[in-house]
């Protein structure tokens with residue numbers, strides 16, 4: 079009986095790994111150096127044919143760090159990422175997907191809602207090679223990040239695996 083339960087648990091774990099590691103197409107981030115407010119930037123990502131960028135994991139945060147080579151430190155050298163708390167001042171969420179911030183990487187003391195006027199998130203250089211998150215007024219004009227999912231050559235196979243395995 080116990081063996082049967084353990085075998086079923088292992089099967090579920092294995093299928094979860096297939097789904098996460100094998101079926102999800104890789105995400106790529108894209109930088110736009112056009113400076114605009116948060117909402118215009120959000121729309122512009124879509125006009126480019128991309129999604130507004132979201133950072134859901136430490137691995138994705140590191141991807142962004144590798145992408146944004148920088149020499150200068152400070153929030154004025156940051157990029158919009160698309161989380162906001164405009165709906166609920168106590169809770170940030172990703173505007174495109176509607177997901178909560180299950181992962182975050184805020185700079186020390188942030189988000190501070192400075193002058194009760196900060197509801198949109200940026201990622202900015204805090205030291206050489208490292209980025210952190212900060213809340214800012216949504217009207218500030220800043221470069222921004224978009225994202226897209228790469229379609230792999232074997233995506234049809236991947237879709238078939240998802241139907242049969244997941």
Ligand SMILES: [Ca+2]
Pocket residue numbers: 188189190191192196212213214
């Ligand atoms: Ca802030």
